[in-house]
Amino acid sequence: MAGVILRRLAGAVPVLLxxxxxxxxxxxxxxxxxxxxxxxxxxxxxxxAQIRADLGLDEPFFLQMLKWYTxxxxxxxxxxxxxxxxxxxxxxxxxxxxxxxxxxxxxxTVVFGLCSGxxxxxxxxxxIDQLAMMFAMLGISVPNFFLGLLMIILFAVRLGWxxxxxxxxxxxxxxxxxxxxxxxxxxxxxxxxxxxARITRSTMLEVxxxxxxxxARAKGLPRRVVVMKHALANALxxxxxxxxxxxxxxxxxxxxxxxxxxxPGMGQLLTQAVLNxxxxxxxxxxLLTTAFLVMINIAxxxxxxxxxPRVRYESP
Amino acid sequence: MNLPDAPSRPxxxxxxQDVPIHRQHPAWMTLRRLFRHQLFLTGIGLFGIILAAxxxxxIIAPVDPTKLAMRYKFRPPDGTFIFGTDNFGRSLWSxxxxxxxxxxxIGFSVVLLNAIFGTLIGALAGYFRSLDNGLMRVxxxxxxxxxxxxxxxxxxxxxxxxxxxILALAVVYIPRTARIVRSSVIVLREMEYVQAAVAAGAGxxxxxxxxxxxxxxxxxxxxxxxxxxxxxxxEATLSFLxxxxxxxxxxxxxxxxxxxxxxxxxxxxxxIPGIALMITVMGLNLLGDGLRDVLDPRLRxxx
Amino acid sequence: xxxxxxxxxxxxxxxxxxxxxxxxxxxxxxxxxEILGIVGESGSGKxxxxxxxxxxxxxxxxxxxxxxVHFAGELLTGMSETRLERIRGAGISMVFQEPMTSLNPxxxxxEQIMETVRAHEAIxxxxxxxxxxxxxxxxxxxxxxxxxxxxxxxxxxxxxxxxMIAMALACRPRLLIADEPTTALDVTIQAQVLDLLMDLRDExxxxxxxxxxxxxxxxxxxxxxLVMYAGRIVEQAPVARLFDRPLHPYTRGLLDCVPTxxxxxxxxxxxxxxxxxxxxxxxxxxxxxxxxxxxxxxSAAIPPLVAVDASHASACIRTDILA
Ligand SMILES: Nc1ncnc2c1ncn2[C@@H]1O[C@H](COP(=O)(O)OP(=O)(O)OP(=O)(O)O)[C@@H](O)[C@H]1O
Ligand SMILES: [Mg+2]
Numbered sequence: 001m002a003g004v005i006l007r008r009l010a011g012a013v014p015v016l017l018x019x020x021x022x023x024x025x026x027x028x029x030x031x032x033x034x035x036x037x038x039x040x041x042x043x044x045x046x047x048x049a050q051i052r053a054d055l056g057l058d059e060p061f062f063l064q065m066l067k068w069y070t071x072x073x074x075x076x077x078x079x080x081x082x083x084x085x086x087x088x089x090x091x092x093x094x095x096x097x098x099x100x101x102x103x104x105x106x107x108x109t110v111v112f113g114l115c116s117g118x119x120x121x122x123x124x125x126x127x128i129d130q131l132a133m134m135f136a137m138l139g140i141s142v143p144n145f146f147l148g149l150l151m152i153i154l155f156a157v158r159l160g161w162x163x164x165x166x167x168x169x170x171x172x173x174x175x176x177x178x179x180x181x182x183x184x185x186x187x188x189x190x191x192x193x194x195x196x197a198r199i200t201r202s203t204m205l206e207v208x209x210x211x212x213x214x215x216a217r218a219k220g221l222p223r224r225v226v227v228m229k230h231a232l233a234n235a236l237x238x239x240x241x242x243x244x245x246x247x248x249x250x251x252x253x254x255x256x257x258x259x260x261x262x263x264p265g266m267g268q269l270l271t272q273a274v275l276n277x278x279x280x281x282x283x284x285x286x287l288l289t290t291a292f293l294v295m296i297n298i299a300x301x302x303x304x305x306x307x308x309p310r311v312r313y314e315s316p
Numbered sequence: 317m318n319l320p321d322a323p324s325r326p327x328x329x330x331x332x333q334d335v336p337i338h339r340q341h342p343a344w345m346t347l348r349r350l351f352r353h354q355l356f357l358t359g360i361g362l363f364g365i366i367l368a369a370x371x372x373x374x375i376i377a378p379v380d381p382t383k384l385a386m387r388y389k390f391r392p393p394d395g396t397f398i399f400g401t402d403n404f405g406r407s408l409w410s411x412x413x414x415x416x417x418x419x420x421x422i423g424f425s426v427v428l429l430n431a432i433f434g435t436l437i438g439a440l441a442g443y444f445r446s447l448d449n450g451l452m453r454v455x456x457x458x459x460x461x462x463x464x465x466x467x468x469x470x471x472x473x474x475x476x477x478x479x480x481x482i483l484a485l486a487v488v489y490i491p492r493t494a495r496i497v498r499s500s501v502i503v504l505r506e507m508e509y510v511q512a513a514v515a516a517g518a519g520x521x522x523x524x525x526x527x528x529x530x531x532x533x534x535x536x537x538x539x540x541x542x543x544x545x546x547x548x549x550x551e552a553t554l555s556f557l558x559x560x561x562x563x564x565x566x567x568x569x570x571x572x573x574x575x576x577x578x579x580x581x582x583x584x585x586x587x588i589p590g591i592a593l594m595i596t597v598m599g600l601n602l603l604g605d606g607l608r609d610v611l612d613p614r615l616r617x618x619x
Numbered sequence: 620x621x622x623x624x625x626x627x628x629x630x631x632x633x634x635x636x637x638x639x640x641x642x643x644x645x646x647x648x649x650x651x652x653e654i655l656g657i658v659g660e661s662g663s664g665k666x667x668x669x670x671x672x673x674x675x676x677x678x679x680x681x682x683x684x685x686x687x688v689h690f691a692g693e694l695l696t697g698m699s700e701t702r703l704e705r706i707r708g709a710g711i712s713m714v715f716q717e718p719m720t721s722l723n724p725x726x727x728x729x730e731q732i733m734e735t736v737r738a739h740e741a742i743x744x745x746x747x748x749x750x751x752x753x754x755x756x757x758x759x760x761x762x763x764x765x766x767x768x769x770x771x772x773x774x775x776x777x778x779x780x781x782x783m784i785a786m787a788l789a790c791r792p793r794l795l796i797a798d799e800p801t802t803a804l805d806v807t808i809q810a811q812v813l814d815l816l817m818d819l820r821d822e823x824x825x826x827x828x829x830x831x832x833x834x835x836x837x838x839x840x841x842x843x844x845l846v847m848y849a850g851r852i853v854e855q856a857p858v859a860r861l862f863d864r865p866l867h868p869y870t871r872g873l874l875d876c877v878p879t880x881x882x883x884x885x886x887x888x889x890x891x892x893x894x895x896x897x898x899x900x901x902x903x904x905x906x907x908x909x910x911x912x913x914x915x916x917x918s919a920a921i922p923p924l925v926a927v928d929a930s931h932a933s934a935c936i937r938t939d940i941l942a
Binding site: 014015016018019022023026027029137138140141142143145146149150152153157248249251252253255256259270271273274275277279282283286289290293294 | 453454456457458460461462463464465466468469470471472473545549552553556557558559572576579580583586587590593594597598601602
């Protein structure tokens, strides 16, 4: 178990190294002079020089890299031009919002995706199955911002039940959080619900075909026990991996959801940063988010090992 | 974002038993099975509508999609303006049809780039063990980035334009395609007939071209049809965020973004391109499901 | 009244090419404590017969077309799933061919035995544990207490099959159906597992229905034998009688190429030709195309199973001439 985690942590090191190299290289790839892009057309030569100096762009490439990694080692990712705040601080301020929203969406995804997938598998080829799979297909085909817009039009504009956007932290007002987060979380979750339902169904069908399910039935176990204990315990193993991917998709998807619902999270911050050419923020935010996801995936692998004794007892 | 789910057709087994009996016409059999697959046909139908609109755009939507006509603004859909008009009085019909063309062009370009470079990288990594480690490390790092965030990062660097969106999406998805090709190649490399060809002294390129790649096609084709859907969806997302083709060029994403301000009085500006986008993505997803069922009935969840 | 009474049992499967009958008109009795062998080539319908008795075939695609199964006087065919669940594992148990895949990989073997007991008897967890230990001891798993917490992947194939047997017998069933219990095992382990089954029968006194395609296994274990071919019973006799004086040409073919326990084979190569698929069975006697004694009348109608004396029956129209 500990071996599994250690091995995955070791495997993550080169990935993170390359990730950081890519994010570092990205900003140096900006065609033309980034300072003029950042400063805009009206910038004076003095301002441009100032920007270049701030970003360290007038130094040799390898020196820049050395400085960047040294700063990185000290947890310093530079200052956001847009916010005038340091990148790590800004990220730490916004990340909880995105995480709360993603967690809400993840709960929706797991509850609805898992249930409808299991249910469809148990009723294979019936009307229930077909309906569930039609909804799943719809889910993976409706762009989340389109669903978000439709919900805003219906529930906020027409019916006025919920606000069109904005955000109230859970710690400030749980009911307000629910009112501001429910539509975003649903629109964010929809794709993943469809995805998880489809995968759960096919995994369950695969598992239900296995010999050990027949054994469980031959022992006279009630159907409920066969499904909920014997089948689900095995199906959850591959499903866990998928949930890891889903977390990544949720964080990714929150970019557009947060922009749509004016939620001050990481996604909105990054979009604003990109639109305003706030390169240090883009670079730092991308690196931190990716590193965070790599860690999440290691955690998922640990769950995987927890669920699967064959992995758990693997000799290191 | 490659999450194939396993086929669930109860007759998959029977299908496999069918094969030897009709061995003479495998291609024909595959086609026949495809055209008996209802979901596949539905997918073809839905995507066909969009494809036809894209190809016939100059004929069916002759009105310039960027032409302003303020006196017609906010006309709801009716006999004169099939899809109504937007805040500048532009014909939404023209804008959505030309948007379809752009979506199809971008989707197709991304698929093409993936087919070329994804296959190349995947085949190299899978076939030559010496290259595997290096290539896959970079590949894994690129896959570690959340897809849309990486696309946003790349467009941030390159600046918003149609061409840059294609590049960004290619950068995002090629590693995923390469991974799929690589895993097929690794399996095929160890097959007896390939080993026999190696023993017979066939060159690497010949083995790859003649013996390995043709057999790695099925999962690749399935992946590419889903990829087309993701590409169209991601393009719409980027342009909705203002990172795609620059207005006034109409894309479904930027039409919807502009329509946001008027959603209470002119909701059709949002719903019509949204539905078009949905039809495209669903059509391609159904098509991919059908291809997967028929081409790759044994495809299982593989991580 | 026998423990198990099967009459005219016929099971069909819905397939892409219409409904195919897998087994047809199967009738036999099985007495308390008796060991009945069922032998036949791969695909002859042995497993389908066993699974139909257990009610374990998924319906659809499977369908019991006609016939009945009585167990201890109770009619099993058409019985509700909940009532069947009470009989499975407690009245009739089953051991399968594949020990490697028949145990749940994510549950400990202790739990898998205990839950069987839990499903049928209202006893405390402590007693369930004791029963599991007792059963593991009985099937010859050393240091049973320690192995309760083991997962299937930590055991060898032979040990897993022992666990399967322990599980099947944990509730003292009156009938054990063993579907090729040794086919997947090494030769030495095969003999051990068969010996174990024999010993347990002597200790616990349950009846056993042992399915195999190996005449050697039949010779060593069974009291009485059913020979199946293409979904039908072609011969039925006490074991000594069958080896001594086989009547059906197919049985003779089987005995001519009897693989010893040491050279277990799936295909019985000495009979020319191969078993017809259920959908492509010939008219009349299904064995006729492969039979050296075939005459035109063989293809006219399916020969019924005819008793030559109280214990011996054969389904061949030429029995009198060939005997
Ligand atoms: N689910 C199913 N769908 C369709 N046909 C089936 C199904 N299960 C079994 N059959 C058919 O029923 C026939 C009998 O199969 P069965 O598994 O009983 O054979 P068997 O005698 O147990 O062979 P083996 O020695 O290989 O276990 C076979 O011809 C098979 O094709
Ligand atoms: Mg069998």
